[in-house]
Amino acid sequence: MEIQLSIPRRRGRPPKLRESLLETRDLLLSAGLEVLTEKGFSATGIDEILRRVSVPKGSFYHYFESKEAFGAELIEQYASYFARKIDRYLSDQSLSPLARLRAFVTGAQAAMARHDFRRGCLIGNLGQEMGALPETFRAKLQQVFADWQSKFERCLVAAQEAGEISPHADCKQLAAFFWIGWEGAVLRAKLEHSAEPLKIFERGFFAGLPPG
Amino acid sequence: MEIQLSIPRRRGRPPKLRESLLETRDLLLSAGLEVLTEKGFSATGIDEILRRVSVPKGSFYHYFESKEAFGAELIEQYASYFARKIDRYLSDQSLSPLARLRAFVTGAQAAMARHDFRRGCLIGNLGQEMGALPETFRAKLQQVFADWQSKFERCLVAAQEAGEISPHADCKQLAAFFWIGWEGAVLRAKLEHSAEPLKIFERGFFAGLPPG
C-alpha cells in the first residue's frame, strides 16, 4: 500500500543521473490511481494522495497543472494500461476466441480479488461521477469504452469465424452489452466486497451468447 | 428544477394547520435526491442543496442529525419509492410476466429521458461511492438491491410458469444478472447522455433469456 521513495527527495534541481528521474511524478500517479479507484475523484483530496507518498503540495502542482489535468493523465495511463491487458488476453492464440474472452474475465476477477474488491475500474468510477466532473472528461471516458469494446468486438468476430457463436450475432452489440454490464458487475462487486457479482455476470453473459 | 415553497417560510414555530407541515423537510429531501442522483454524495455539499431551495442551514440540522442521516433517509425514501414503481409494473395482470419486465425497462428508460439522462440511480451512485461513504450505507444498499432482485425473481418465476422462459432457468441468478447489468447500463447512459446503453442492455438481456 505505502509506496515509498528509494531516496528521500531533496529540494532544488535534482542531479541528472539519479535513478528517480520521474519517480515523484509516477509516485503521484500510482498513488492517485489507487485512491481514485477506491474512492472516486470528488471524494479524494490532493492532500490525501500527497500524504500517502510523503510528497509536498508544491511538487504536485509542479508536475500537474491542476487536479483536472492530473485526472486526465490518470485516465490516459489507465486506459492504455488496460488496453494492453485486454490485448494480452485476447491475442492468446493458444485459446479459442471465446476462451480468450473468458480468460480476460477470469483475470479481471483475480485482479479485483487481489485488492479485496475494494478497487473498481477507474473509467467506470469516473463515468459514474461525471455529473460532478470537468466536462472534458466525458469524451475521454466514452472513447476508452469505445476502444475496449472494439477489441471485444474483434474477438467475438473471431469466435464467429471459429463457429463458437452464431454467424448471425451482432458482435458490435454484444461487445457493447458486455462492457455495459461488466462495469455494473464491477460496481456491485465493490459494493458487496465479493466476486459473486462478477461471476454472475460472467455466467449470464456467456450463457446468453447465441450458440454457433 | 427550482422547487420553491408556496409560502415563504418564517421564523418560529409554524401554525398548526398550514399546508406545509413537512414542506421544508420534504423540500430538502427532494432537492437532495435530485442533486445526489446527478453528482453523488461526496461531491455534493449541504450548502448547495440549501441554496437550491433557499433554506438556511439551521433548518437542515433541525430536521436531520447529520449529512449521513440525511443520506440514510434518502436511501430509504428512494428505495421504497422505487420498489413501489417496480411493483406497479410487475403486477400488471394485463401483460404477460415477461412483458411486465419489458414494460419496467421501457418505463425506466422514459424516466431517464425525462431528465436528459443526467440523473442516475441513487442506489447505484452510492454503491459506486461506497469507498468514501459511511460504512453504515453498505448494508442498506445491498439490501435494496436484494429487494429489487427478489421482485424480479418472482416475476421471472411467473414467466417460467407461463412457459415464457425455460423451466430450467435459474430465476434468482437471472434477476441478479439483470440488476447487475442494468445498473451498468444506467451508469453508461448517464455518461453518454443517451438511451442507447439502456436499449443495448435490454436487447442483450432479453435475447439471452433461455426460451421456454
Added chain:
DNA sequence: GATTTAATTAGACGTTCGGTCTAATATAGT
C-alpha cells in the same frame, strides 16, 4: 568559478464545507 537558468520542494494562503451552537422569532398549550 561566478552567474544565470531550470527543476523541485516547502508551505502559506484564501476559500469552502461539514457540522455545531446560540439567538431570535413565532405559535401552541396552559
Added chain:
DNA sequence: ACTATATTAGACCGAACGTCTAATTAAATC
C-alpha cells in the same frame, strides 16, 4: 399572560480544498 415547543437565522470552528510564491539546489553558460 406565561411557558414550552418548533423553526429559522446565521456566526463560528476546524479541516480540507486547490493555488500560488518563495526557497533551495543542480545544471548550464561564459
